[in-house]
Amino acid sequence: MPTTAPLSALPPAPLSRRLLCMLYEALLLLAVAFAADWLFELLLGGRPVLLLRLLRQVWLFTVFGAYFIWFWRHGGQTLAMKTWRIRLVRRDGGVLGRGQALTRYLLAYLWFLPACFGIYWFGLKGWPSIAALAAGILLWAALAYLDKNRQFLHDRWAGTQLLLLPPKSRKQQTGAAPPQ
Numbered sequence: 001m002p003t004t005a006p007l008s009a010l011p012p013a014p015l016s017r018r019l020l021c022m023l024y025e026a027l028l029l030l031a032v033a034f035a036a037d038w039l040f041e042l043l044l045g046g047r048p049v050l051l052l053r054l055l056r057q058v059w060l061f062t063v064f065g066a067y068f069i070w071f072w073r074h075g076g077q078t079l080a081m082k083t084w085r086i087r088l089v090r091r092d093g094g095v096l097g098r099g100q101a102l103t104r105y106l107l108a109y110l111w112f113l114p115a116c117f118g119i120y121w122f123g124l125k126g127w128p129s130i131a132a133l134a135a136g137i138l139l140w141a142a143l144a145y146l147d148k149n150r151q152f153l154h155d156r157w158a159g160t161q162l163l164l165l166p167p168k169s170r171k172q173q174t175g176a177a178p179p180q
Contacts, residue, residue, distance in 0.1 A: 007089055010165065012161060012162065013084075013163060015141070015150050019141060021080050024080040028079055033063075064100070068101070068105050069101040069105055072101045073097075074088075085164060085165040085166075086163070087163050088163075090160060090161075091108060091160065100160065102155075109153055110140065115132050115133045118136065140153070
């Protein structure tokens with residue numbers, strides 16, 4: 001996607017915009033999960049065996065990883081990131097390598113793992129577990145305020161950054177010159 005400014009000149013994506021993008025991404029992931037789960041059921045017959053539950057979780061983890069890594073390596077944007085004009089790049093503005101994209105994907109689970117551990121440790125069920133998960137996610141997002149560019153901790157560790165792309169000009173949106 002061509003931009004009018006070099007990537008190094010683009011500002012970091014605002015925290016509020018990134019969080020809204022994440023909500024939209026979650027909706028898109030529901031569709032990805034539905035399709036992946038349908039394929040899993042089709043291939044394995046959906047027998048109620050505990051091993052299949054673990055296999056399903058590994059399958060969805062792998063499908064989500066493939067989704068994110070493919071988009072991040074091919075243009076630096078998932079579908080939600082395109083909508084919110086956010087691009088993921090290396091710190092130097094380059095395209096992520098496979099290893100760096102995988103590292104970012106794995107580190108992004110830190111949004112959930114500490115809260116999930118707390119839920120398990122304290123035996124929380126129902127609404128308290130949802131509240132603990134929400135608090136963990138909010139705390140992780142708040143850690144972005146410790147970074148001068150408001151990047152998330154997993155981006156800092158992975159050597160990546162989220163940039164705000166400029167709005168498309170009218171000519172870029174329609175493919176034609178604006179009316180005179």
